[in-house]
Amino acid sequence: MTNGTPFETVTLTTLYRDRYLFQELLDEAKNIALKANEGKTVIYTSWGSEWRPFGLPRKKRLIESVILDEGIKSKIIVDVQDFLRSGNWYFKRGIPYRRGYLLYGPPGSGKTSFIQSLAGYLDYNICILNLSENNLTDDRLNHLMNNIPERSLLLLEDIDAAFNKRSQTSEKGFSSGVTFSGLLNALDGVASAEECITFMTTNHPEKLDPALLRPGRVDFKVLIDNASPYQIQQMFLKFYENETEKCELFLKRIQELNITKISTAQLQGLFVYNKRDPANAIKMVATLKHSL
Ligand SMILES: Nc1ncnc2c1ncn2[C@@H]1O[C@H](COP(=O)(O)OP(=O)(O)OP(=O)(O)O)[C@@H](O)[C@H]1O
Ligand SMILES: [Mg+2]
Numbered sequence: 045m046t047n048g049t050p051f052e053t054v055t056l057t058t059l060y061r062d063r064y065l066f067q068e069l070l071d072e073a074k075n076i077a078l079k080a081n082e083g084k085t086v087i088y089t090s091w092g093s094e095w096r097p098f099g100l101p102r103k104k105r106l107i108e109s110v111i112l113d114e115g116i117k118s119k120i121i122v123d124v125q126d127f128l129r130s131g132n133w134y135f136k137r138g139i140p141y142r143r144g145y146l147l148y149g150p151p152g153s154g155k156t157s158f159i160q161s162l163a164g165y166l167d168y169n170i171c172i173l174n175l176s177e178n179n180l181t182d183d184r185l186n187h188l189m190n191n192i193p194e195r196s197l198l199l200l201e202d203i204d205a206a207f208n209k210r211s212q213t214s215e216k217g218f219s220s221g222v223t224f225s226g227l228l229n230a231l232d233g234v235a236s237a238e239e240c241i242t243f244m245t246t247n248h249p250e251k252l253d254p255a256l257l258r259p260g261r262v263d264f265k266v267l268i269d270n271a272s273p274y275q276i277q278q279m280f281l282k283f284y285e286n287e288t289e290k291c292e293l294f295l296k297r298i299q300e301l302n303i304t305k306i307s308t309a310q311l312q313g314l315f316v317y318n319k320r321d322p323a324n325a326i327k328m329v330a331t332l333k334h335s336l
Pocket of ligand 1: 109110111112149150151152153154155156157158246247308309310312
């Protein structure tokens with residue numbers, strides 16, 4: 045087993061003429077297992093060189109609940125769905141059937157949330173790998189990346205951090221054994237017949253080595269930025285349904301105070317604080333300026 049789930053062996057016997065019972069039994073067991081995870085996303089993390097489910101499957105995050113700037117979500121969804129339909133196209137041309145996405149931008153802009161909701165939308169699970177983790181070696185990384193559970197997105201978070209940290213602390217010793225070339229090789233090696241979708245996130249795209257960004261490793265780069273006026277409006281209306289007039293006031297106030305860099309996470313914080321009080325959220329706009 046590649047995902048490390050404990051397993052038991054049970055031997056069943058029956059008369060030859062009743063052997064159809066096994067098929068029925070297996071079908072039923074499979075359906076029960078699938079039902080248990082219906083509407084859920086399984087998060088896998090690495091455990092040595094294996095993938096293991098991390099906690100219980102989580103309720104899917106609705107894709108509508110993540111608010112990105114106009115058109116960005118559909119651009120990514122269309123691209124992923126097109127990729128998922130193109131297995132034969134890749135196969136015929138001898139191209140590894142993989143696609144890499146890089147979501148970059150400031151903290152709290154919804155990168156991780158979007159990837160989680162996308163997994164739910166596609167009915168996929170997620171394998172999260174932290175490259176700066178202790179004990180990870182090039183070999184293990186390679187093994188993990190070539191044994192991703194079926195129907196899973198691979199998520200490499202904060203892709204810049206692993207290698208920056210290494211150069212800064214190399215004298216004191218860096219606990220992760222993954223090298224940059226090890227990562228490139230592992231990415232290139234994911235060339236099995238199975239499809240592989242990799243998402244990487246970073247707050248610092250400028251720190252990334254261009255070798256990582258070349259097509260075949262990263263095929264699709266998207267900036268997920270601080271909230272645009274469109275997103276501010278959508279976020280406001282998500283929390284305060286039908287309050288279009290107050291929404292206008294809120295936007296106006298933001299403009300007056302010349303607040304340009306505000307993350308969707310900050311907006312969420314303000315709206316959660318004022319759960320049932322949009323008027324007070326408007327009064328508190330100035331506090332956003334101080335929390336920058
Ligand atoms: N665009 C968004 N739409 C809806 N909720 C958002 C959005 N951006 C952030 N949030 C909320 O803010 C919190 C943090 O978001 P998330 O972890 O997705 O940000 P991130 O871009 O991955 O940040 P980091 O770069 O620090 O990892 C979450 O609770 C999420 O629900
Ligand atoms: Mg994140």
